[in-house]
Amino acid sequence: MSRGAESIQLSKDKVASVGEPVSSDDIDTYRQLREIEDRSYQLRAVVGAWETQQTQERMLRRSYAGWLLLLLFLQVIVINIVFFLIGLKYLIVEEWLAKTFIIAVFAEIAAMTLVVVRYLFPKGASDFRDILEKL
Amino acid sequence: MEVLQKHGLFSLPVDPVVLANREGIKVHNAKFSDDSISGMVARRGDNVSMLVDQSDPPYRKRFSIAHELGHHFLHLAGDGEIVTKRVDLFRESIKPEYEADEGKRKEVEANQFAAALLMPEVLLKEAWQGRTCIREMARLFNVSEEAMGIRLSSLRML
Numbered sequence: 001m002s003r004g005a006e007s008i009q010l011s012k013d014k015v016a017s018v019g020e021p022v023s024s025d026d027i028d029t030y031r032q033l034r035e036i037e038d039r040s041y042q043l044r045a046v047v048g049a050w051e052t053q054q055t056q057e058r059m060l061r062r063s064y065a066g067w068l069l070l071l072l073f074l075q076v077i078v079i080n081i082v083f084f085l086i087g088l089k090y091l092i093v094e095e096w097l098a099k100t101f102i103i104a105v106f107a108e109i110a111a112m113t114l115v116v117v118r119y120l121f122p123k124g125a126s127d128f129r130d131i132l133e134k135l
Numbered sequence: 136m137e138v139l140q141k142h143g144l145f146s147l148p149v150d151p152v153v154l155a156n157r158e159g160i161k162v163h164n165a166k167f168s169d170d171s172i173s174g175m176v177a178r179r180g181d182n183v184s185m186l187v188d189q190s191d192p193p194y195r196k197r198f199s200i201a202h203e204l205g206h207h208f209l210h211l212a213g214d215g216e217i218v219t220k221r222v223d224l225f226r227e228s229i230k231p232e233y234e235a236d237e238g239k240r241k242e243v244e245a246n247q248f249a250a251a252l253l254m255p256e257v258l259l260k261e262a263w264q265g266r267t268c269i270r271e272m273a274r275l276f277n278v279s280e281e282a283m284g285i286r287l288s289s290l291r292m293l
Binding site for chain 1: 151152163167169172189192193197200277278
């Protein structure tokens with residue numbers, strides 16, 4: 001007989017050892033189920049919030065991407081028109097100015113492409129995984 | 136149930152550990168020498184102790200404690216001890232062959248006490264209104280679905 005057996009005074013031939021007192025939590029049949037349900041609820045709330053956020057961000061990014069593509073398209077048209085105007089001598093500019101203009105426009109297109117790739121497609125999966133691991 | 140009302144525990148789910156503690160009964164987990172034993176209650180003067188098998192799942196321990204409380208209130212007036220075997224927890228009604236066997240009759244009475252303690256008829260009838268799902272009822276009363284099914288059936292509510 002172990003701890004507590006002296007005060008409990010029970011038949012030693014029937015009891016091998018006496019353990020911890022039984023608490024209300026020990027006999028709560030559905031405690032684990034409730035805990036699982038609570039965690040499930042939290043998970044569903046987080047996933048729901050994440051889904052809403054992702055949808056809103058996607059719409060915002062789509063809007064930005066649309067405007068940026070339009071600007072890029074206009075810029076390409078403008079640069080081509082200017083290029084042909086210069087080539088056909090309808091527009092007379094200094095050679096260095098024409099080169100600078102064309103290079104600057106292509107640099108701008110490259111920069112905008114970089115912005116689109118870098119900021120309109122952020123890494124979201126790992127952030128979400130971090131949130132899930134904290135649950 | 137007068138005993139629940141006396142201790143202000145007439146609400147769901149009924150907690151037999153709190154009831155036992157308020158009656159001054161110590162309830163401990165235990166490992167029994169014989170695997171067929173599920174619980175026991177012993178009285179030595181004013182000292183009443185109760186043991187339940189530590190390896191039993193929560194719903195079984197819960198019913199065992201309620202069952203041992205039944206022995207405490209109904210059968211253990213003086214010093215002594217009552218050992219409950221697993222098979223005793225499944226004795227639902229007093230059969231003619233039990234008339235000569237006082238031990239089996241006491242076990243049936245303790246089971247009936249336990250069922251009435253954990254699933255009081257008044258609360259059961261209140262909860263059953265508008266419900267038809269035994270699983271939901273079992274969760275509400277914190278008992279196994281099997282115990283709930285038997286209780287509802289014995290009260291002719293099914």
